[in-house]
Amino acid sequence: MIQAWREFLDSWALFGTAYLTGWFAALLLALLGVLVVARRQVLIGLAIAQASTFGIALAIWLGELLPSVSHHAHHGPPLLASIGAAVVAAWATLGPASRGRVPDAVAAWIWLACSAGAVLLLAHSPHGTEEVETLMFSTLLGADDHDLWMFGVATVAAITVIARNRRALLLTATDRETARALGQPVDWIDRGTAWAVGLAVGSTLHATGTLYTFGCLVLPALAARYLCSRMVQMLWVAPMLALACSFAAFVIANSADLPPAQVAIAAQALVLVVARLVPLLRADVH
Amino acid sequence: MxxxxxxxxxxxxxxxxxxxxxxxxxxxxxxxxxxxxxxxxxxxxxxxxxxxxxxxxxxxxxxxxxxxxxxxxxxxxxxxxxxxxxVGYVPQRVTLDAALPTTVAEFLALGLVGSGVRRMQRRVQIGAALMLVGLAGREARPFWQHSEGERQRLLLARALARRxxxxxxxxxxxxxxxxxxxxxxxxxxxxxxxxxxxxxxxxxxxxxxxxxxxxxxxxxxxxxxxxxxxxxxxxxxxxxxxxxxxxxxxxxxxxxxxxxxxx
Incomplete structure (x- = not known):
């Protein structure tokens, strides 16, 4: 264990930025994930992540079609397209216009259409399919200083806004009718949530890939449901679980030469199973 | 009529x-x-x-x-x-996801959104509202441990907590x-x-x-x-x-x- 820790510290000079980016992304996504889980719209996270992948594929395709459009592998059009597609998908599934639709049906359509679309767009691209596959299976180590700053600022902003409005957000997520009756600006809260989730998923996916993004969005919040006695507690327990899993995962991944995003998500999935047992054990004790 | x-x-x-x-x-x-x-x-x-x-x-x-x-x-x-x-509002039924953890106190506190009630006063008003509906002292109890009829009374208490x-x-x-x-x-x-x-x-x-x-x-x-x-x-x-x-x-x-x- 000490050896693993030493190796991890040694790797800091090379991967420190990627680690920090991964932790900030985990915090940000897990925090927003509580709102997604509270709305019973878990699959929407997957749909938004896939839409974001489609956005990147579209940017690459356009870049090949129109050489004047830069398709720098990391920033510029792909980042904007990733965020733009994620925001559109989030708007369709979480925004005010989503009312009256079946969330799972919309999420399924977005996921299927964007999965097929991304592959088809890049079917004849020399490196396109490979790039999309890399994104889908996560590429945490490619993050740079730009990503770190972006996630740092976004995480602090999200914590501030959610901490100040936590009850209004939770009431709107769980009981829209009452929230509206009590004078809460439900449509604006929906718009804000859609923008926040779209921006976070779009920018995170671009830096970390689908698996890490979707995993951090839903797994910590799902686990927190079993560990907390109140919804408000989930708002800090979920980010802490995400951070702890990502921290341990990066140390283990570095030592065992494994892909860090996959180790982090496997750890979160394990935590969810263990957390599920906690209420059962409590019930036995009582 | x-x-x-x-x-x-x-x-x-x-x-x-x-x-x-x-x-x-x-x-x-x-x-x-x-x-x-x-x-x-x-x-x-x-x-x-x-x-x-x-x-x-x-x-x-x-x-x-x-x-x-x-x-x-x-x-x-x-x-x-x-x-x-x-203004208090009692909907037809609880729409909260049963998989989400919540206590009676938290459930009622959500109903105080936008009422301008501060933390200490919030506790007082929640306690008083629970007393009015005959469920005094249940603040820390999990919301989902209550029967359908009790949950409806808790919805009423949530509305009453706003005075x-x-x-x-x-x-x-x-x-x-x-x-x-x-x-x-x-x-x-x-x-x-x-x-x-x-x-x-x-x-x-x-x-x-x-x-x-x-x-x-x-x-x-x-x-x-x-x-x-x-x-x-x-x-x-x-x-x-x-x-x-x-x-x-x-x-x-x-x-x-x-x-x-x-x-």
Missing amino acids: QLPPQATDPDEPATPPLLELTDVRVGRGRLPVLDGVELSIRAGEHWFVVGPNGSGKSTLLMTALGLLRPRHGRVLRSPALQGSRH PRLLVMDEPTASLDPRTAEDFWSLVARLAEDEELAVVCATHDLRAAARLATDIALCTLPAPGERTGGVVHARRGGPAPHDDYTIAFGRAGALLSGAETAS
């Missing part, structure tokens, strides 16, 4: 209305639903909004809550309501068995009297309406050739409306309550 008089003094000077709808036309989407609505709701009054499905009961409640703007006429809300601060002057309820007993519903109505009637609340309640429970209402707003479906329905107001002890539909509806209510036999 003529309701039997209650023990209230008709000569007593009327308090200013908390909510007043004057010649209101409202609708959903492009379609108007209700037209010519005239209501004046005061503290201590217990309004039951009744009528068949699709007649505009929920539309009327949404208008009362300020969620629907009238297309014609005006809706005046008393400054005593301070916007929505002193409302106007309490709006949308079919609050729809998911309850008759006996639990009866207990719920008795509780609401007692609270309305003790707390001087104005209660506006949409329901299909004509028995409760005939027994407890000071006023009934009967939402009517559009007459043949008409596009909108209307609202017929009947006041306990007041003159009876004359149209056949309202009389038939009133008889049904009276029969259910045992207050009157059909002639």
Whole structure:
């Protein structure tokens, strides 16, 4: 264990930025994930992540079609397209216009259409399919200083806004009718949530890939449901679980030469199973 | 529909209305639903909004809550309501996901959103509201350990925690068995009297309406050739409306309550 820790510290000079980016992304996504889980719209996270992948594929395709459009592998059009597609998908599934639709049906359509679309767009691209596959299976180590700053600022902003409005957000997520009756600006809260989730998923996916993004969005919040006695507690327990899993995962991944995003998500999935047992054990004790 | 008089003094000077709808036309989407609505709701009054499905009961409640703007006429809300601060709302049922953890205290605290109540005061108001509904001391208990009837009382407590002057309820007993519903109505009637609340309640429970209402707003479906329905107001002890539909509806209510036999 000490050896693993030493190796991890040694790797800091090379991967420190990627680690920090991964932790900030985990915090940000897990925090927003509580709102997604509270709305019973878990699959929407997957749909938004896939839409974001489609956005990147579209940017690459356009870049090949129109050489004047830069398709720098990391920033510029792909980042904007990733965020733009994620925001559109989030708007369709979480925004005010989503009312009256079946969330799972919309999420399924977005996921299927964007999965097929991304592959088809890049079917004849020399490196396109490979790039999309890399994104889908996560590429945490490619993050740079730009990503770190972006996630740092976004995480602090999200914590501030959610901490100040936590009850209004939770009431709107769980009981829209009452929230509206009590004078809460439900449509604006929906718009804000859609923008926040779209921006976070779009920018995170671009830096970390689908698996890490979707995993951090839903797994910590799902686990927190079993560990907390109140919804408000989930708002800090979920980010802490995400951070702890990502921290341990990066140390283990570095030592065992494994892909860090996959180790982090496997750890979160394990935590969810263990957390599920906690209420059962409590019930036995009582 | 003529309701039997209650023990209230008709000569007593009327308090200013908390909510007043004057010649209101409202609708959903492009379609108007209700037209010519005239209501004046005061503290201590217990309004039951009744009528068949699709007649505009929920539309009327949404208008009362300020969620629907009238297309014609005006809706005046008393400054005593301070916007929505002193408005309580009880929905038909709990929509919270049962997989989400929550305590009774947290559930009630969510209902205080936008009320401007600070932390210490929040505890006091939650405790007082639980006492009013007969569930004192349950703050730390998991919400989902309560029965359906208790959860409905907790919904009522959540509304009462705001110390409302106007309490709006949308079919609050729809998911309850008759006996639990009866207990719920008795509780609401007692609270309305003790707390001087104005209660506006949409329901299909004509028995409760005939027994407890000071006023009934009967939402009517559009007459043949008409596009909108209307609202017929009947006041306990007041003159009876004359149209056949309202009389038939009133008889049904009276029969259910045992207050009157059909002639």
